[in-house]
Amino acid sequence: MTALIEVSDVSKAFGGVIANQEISLDVPEGRITGLIGPNGSGKTTLFNSIVGFHPIDSGSILFEGQEISKLRVQQIARLGLLRTFQQTRIYSNMNCVDNMLISLSHRNESFGDMFATYPPEVADRAESLLEFVGLYSKRRLISGDLSFGQQKLLEFAMALMNEPKVLLLDEPTAGINPTLINGLIDRLKRANQELGVTLFVIEHNMPVIMGLAEHIYCLANGQLLAQGPPEEIQNDQRVIDAYLGGHIQTGDS
């Protein structure tokens, strides 16, 4: 089992606020890894650091053994490291199929490809993936008219269209109708098993992440608090304290 992403001693501060402090973690290839922690604990900041959204203050981030902490967002994305956003982001004035087509990997795009059309097999794959997430019947709709949950599914399908090696998902189930969550979890697992996409998932829904991830990291106050398999994390007193809020307990005593 090799680590696809190796984060070592990464720190990031915004002015006086230390969002990440010397965080080290590994995302093993082919697995589903979870990242949990209370609001403001630095999860999204860590995601942003990994995908090159902002420069890090110190530390190193390796992707397939290559240092990526100095690369720009597009370069990292073209290596096959992709993320979805907490506030879902799609191309809202384009229809679903067009959203999918333009998400085709740009890894090997040459200058001349700018002026090319899409071969039928690409259009076919776009429709298959829309079917995979259950949006096939809405494929010609303007994506901005879809419900929030459907937009989230579309964003997930767009990411799969890009054929990433690893996909960073920022709260994939937030805002999704509870009855649809099981379907989404099932699709995440299938993407991991059938398409071989390594997943690194931020999630607040504990039953979801416990059932999904094989290994979980927990952040609190910008630091790595605990790590381990789900059952171990679930029973870790520090994690329970962090989520329930230590100040409540001190207030009781």
Added chain:
Amino acid sequence: MTAPDRKVAGYGAILLFGVVGPFLFPNYTFQLAVLWIMILFALTWDIMGGQMGYNSLGNIFFFGAGMYICAVVQIGLYYDVAEYTAHFGAVKIELTEDQYFTGLTLGLIAAAVGSTLFAVLFGWTVFGLRGPYFAIGTLGVAIAAGELVGTWDYLGGGGGITVPIYPGEPDERALLFYFLCFLFAIFTFVFLKWLYRGRFALAINAIRDDEEKAEGMGLHTLRYKTAAWAVAAFFLGLSGGLFGNMIGFIEPLEVAFPTVTFGIFMVVMALLGGKGTLWGPILGAVVFHLIKETTWTYMLGWQWVALGTLIIVNIVFFQQGILGWAQEKWPERFGLVVEEASEDGADDGARREAA
């Protein structure tokens, strides 16, 4: 008539009008030529402003740059440019027909290529700007260019340059330039129709909708943005070189870099017709040009007030433009889907083969 038939008939009617127009209305040949230039303006502005969401107020720069490049090539081929401009038009260059057309052809090619290179060059700097900053930044480029040329003696400074005189009859000259304007506008349309058929259109639309997302997906955003501006600059440079010859005399502020007239007109036309569509800017250009010429003829003195009113009505009540409004009203006519496809009424998102 079936849909393809109607399409052919529509294109045919436009081409036919383009060809016979100046013979039917010989007194309006110049105005018709300007109409084609206006269509070219609106189409090229819309590449960036409509399709890509980058509202440039400085596209007129490429028009002026092309105009000067073309003139310098035309003169420079047969005469010393510095000496020619130093005499402020007192020197007349007598050219044979061959010399004139060689100069015009090479000048137009140089204008198009030169403007494209300028676009690539400026793209590296101004594409760091977003939203209103981009608009003001590009406006600054156009105004600065006008001022700069105005103090540049080699290019005749504020006094301008007289372009080489056409060696033939005035009527013949008017028709020649009319048909070149017609040809360039058609060329622009055909090229954009080809360009918008595939990946390029989706990429610049994606940049318009969410550039940060597009970057996150690995799109070569700078490459597409530069290419989009270069395409606009190519055709604007071409039209600039041609327009300079049509007018016969070029100077920096009113003819080459008219930011407050042509520079704004191109924006207004695209918005009026419906930005982000292929036909909207064309429709906008025709309506705008008709209104403009009518008010200039019948409401002299009030023409700017009338144009201002048009712009205000457009911006306040009709932001989506004529075609955008029509698309909202009759989406099915434009092939847009607003209701989900429900061949069988099911809504589980699964694919079903159409029976």
